Amino acid sequence: MTKIIQFVNKLGQVVLRFLRSAGQLGLFATDTLYHCVTPPFYGKALFRQFIDIGFYSLPVVALTTLFAGMVIALQTYSGFAQLSAEGAVAMVVLVAVTRELAPVMAGLMVAGRIGAAMAAEIGTMRVTEQIDALYTLSTNPFKYLIVPRVVAGVFMLPVLVLIGDVIGIFGGYMIGVSKLDFNASTYLMNTWEYLKPMDIISGLTKAGVFGFIITLLGCYNGFNSEGGAQGVGQATTNAVVSSSILILVFNYIITELFFSI
């Protein structure tokens, strides 16, 4: 009996902790959105984040989407060849890259690169009292630290995904033409024929949502980190794990909203 009570007690604590964290995150997100639309705005800090998130993430996003496109071309060919449907390879690459692979791969890569960096930087600022110092210097940390990162994430992820779309499709084209003996112009024509605005729009919508999730969780975990190096490490891990999970969850939800029959 005592063991059951202990188990229920522990379970209750976990549920309460989860609910408290969810509530805190909700308040943090609301505060962030409020500060996004009220002055002052820090243009220089925003520009720096655009460069950090957009420009410096480009190589990693380009590489992952390129190889993802290449793999999809190979896999669909080997599968579709058995059904004599090799002609659908271009379409499958297009749909897979624009709807799923580019946004999800870019999201996960940026979560690892940017989400972790944000949590570590803001967490270090928290434990070394730099965030308290901002308050005493009449600067709102939300406006100075959080808003530029979140805004840059929401706007730059779609840009990265758009570039990832092109590179991923190019990866499929490269494999199709060089390895699977497709005619270059036929492959491109097939791709163009099946290109639908909704595929691109759904991918970009996902990218915007993922950008918000990654930057919000990176900032939230860093902002609320406690203790020393261990606390910052924990915040970094939490930021990457929670944003990766939420990216996959929201990927499903957005897909359902766009493409459910």
Next chain:
Amino acid sequence: MVLFQRKKTPQTSKIRLVNVHKAFGRKKVLDGVDLDIRTGESLVIIGGSGTGKSVTLKCILGLLTPDRGHVEIDGHQVSLLPRKEQEQVRSQIGMLFQSGALFDSLSVWENVAFSLLQNKTVDKVTAKQIAIEKLAQVGLNKSIADSYPADLSGGMKKRVGLARAIATNPNVIFFDEPTTGLDPIMSDVINELIVSTVKTLGATALTITHDMNSARKIADRIAMLYEGKIIWIGTVKQLDKTTNPYVRQFVTGCANGPINVEVKAD
């Protein structure tokens, strides 16, 4: 020879803490703190580690909200003021953090001129000029203006932190453990800088420390915080004559006495 003659302080209250309580979970940190800091005086709060000195400071700064009681600055309860006026009150306050809390990504002069640059009160060239002047006031050469905090020693970081705290000529300055982690000579240099800058600005100063040499040098009055309450307050002269056993034990640094320091593992 007295190096820094302090002017006679008027008796009006600049900062007032009224019955301030603060707890973190079940741990009661402040248990009814009442404190009056007069305009133009330098008050030092002493007390052991974990007695709530930093929490008191954070409550005054508005970084923490008291569970009960309130804090007044210039007769206003800051937490009740509209956001704009709260920011205005805060802009009158300078703060030197224990670790310096310098922004790693900014150069030394950008750290010092941070407020000026963010509030766009002056242009960049003037801000740099002011920063270099403030650095000179704390005994630092302009050659370090373009360095980054990572290139500085502990003492230099404190001085840059002090320069940043006085950059906007505040009328209240807080010092959080200003000499912690410094060698005795550098500690004395920082103490003298604090006394001279507070005097030059005519500011009200609140320092928290457990360094008695520092407290004696900086303070007009000293208050002792113990178990979440101010248990003693008086001048440096009165400190030497007090018979309060808690204060005596703390000042003499004796392990035996009414203050129990837990060293046993649970």
